[in-house]
Amino acid sequence: DAKTTQPPSMDCAEGRAANLPCNHSTISGNEYVYWYRQIHSQGPQYIIHGLKNNETNEMASLIITEDRKSSTLILPHATLRDTAVYYCIVRVEPTDSWGKLQFGAGTQVVVTP
Amino acid sequence: DTEVTQTPKHLVMGMTNKKSLKCEQHMGHRAMYWYKQKAKKPPELMFVYSYEKLSINESVPSRFSPECPNSSLLNLHLHALQPEDSALYLCASSQDGDSFYEQYFGPGTRLTVT
Numbered sequence: 001d002a003k004t005t006q007p008p009s010m011d012c013a014e015g016r017a018a019n020l021p022c023n024h025s026t027i028s029g030n031e032y033v034y035w036y037r038q039i040h041s042q043g044p045q046y047i048i049h050g051l052k053n054n055e056t057n058e059m060a061s062l063i064i065t066e067d068r069k070s071s072t073l074i075l076p077h078a079t080l081r082d083t084a085v086y087y088c089i090v091r092v093e094p095t096d097s098w099g100k101l102q103f104g105a106g107t108q109v110v111v112t113p
Numbered sequence: 114d115t116e117v118t119q120t121p122k123h124l125v126m127g128m129t130n131k132k133s134l135k136c137e138q139h140m141g142h143r144a145m146y147w148y149k150q151k152a153k154k155p156p157e158l159m160f161v162y163s164y165e166k167l168s169i170n171e172s173v174p175s176r177f178s179p180e181c182p183n184s185s186l187l188n189l190h191l192h193a194l195q196p197e198d199s200a201l202y203l204c205a206s207s208q209d210g211d212s213f214y215e216q217y218f219g220p221g222t223r224l225t226v227t
Contacts, residue, residue: 034215043117043203043218044156087155101216103155 004088009108012082018075020107022088025069032091033064034101035073037084044087044103047073078111085109117219119204125225128194134222136187136204144168145187146216147179148203156203162187163209194226 005023012018024033034049048055048062050071055062061074075082087106117138126132136145144163148156161169162181176198178190187204201223205216 038156041220043205043220044216045218046215049215101156101158103157106155 004090004104006086006088006104006107008105009110012075012078012109012111014080014111014113015077018078018082018109018111020073020075020086020088020109021070022073023070024088024090027068027090033062033071034089034091035060035062036087036089036101036103037082038087038106039081039084047086049091078109080111080113083109083111117204117206117217119202119219119222121222122220123223123225125227126191126194127227128196130194131190131192133191134189134202134204134224136189136219137185138206138217139185140206140217141184141208142206142217143184143209144207145181146205146207147187147189148205148218150201150203150221152200160189191224194224196226199224199226 003026032049032051035047036044037047038044047059048057050062050064052064052068054064062071064071085106085108087103089101089103117136120135124132146161147159149159150156158171159173160167160179165181165184176193180188180190189202201221203221204219207216
């Protein structure tokens with residue numbers, strides 16, 4: 001699986017958009033980008049995933065660059081409950097390391113009032 | 114129901130004890146996972162079960178013994194643990210293992226080995 005690089009921490013003002021970057025310069029053609037988050041003392045929570053097109057769901061939007069070497073997770077209107085560690089993960093589909101999520105260090109996002 | 118439940122929430126055990134962690138899901142998922150998470154570190158995969166068969170064992174010591182009695186239940190049996198095994202143990206499930214379905218995580222069991 002391709003390795004990902006994320007900033008260790010970010011602050012965001014409540015009500016503003018939070019843009020979380022992720023670099024995955026070694027990504028290959030069949031590797032998907034997944035985002036999870038982990039609120040303190042809870043299990044990780046799936047947010048969104050994509051291959052090459054931009055994706056949006058009720059939680060967030062995922063923008064993947066045309067060369068697929070980086071992506072941005074956008075939380076459109078951050079709330080205090082969005083304070084969490086956000087993980088960007090690259091996963092092959094289908095995969096022989098199957099079902100296996102390899103979490104990196106992630107980005108600690110703190111949303112402030 | 115999109116919930117994965119784990120019991121107990123907290124567990125304190127001595128190094129000579131035997132205990133078990135339990136995980137349950139009723140989403141019809143056929144893949145289930147155990148992860149270990151140390152403080153301020155990301156989760157690390159321990160085991161994967163697919164259709165009630167052990168598919169992946171990430172070189173976990175034998176003092177951790179997983180069991181999948183049916184498609185809804187996953188257990189982790191603990192015996193002769195060491196203090197360094199103290200961690201948050203997370204269970205997850207996904208529709209199956211070889212497609213791009215997301216994993217649903219439980220809240221975890223916080224284990225302290227004394």
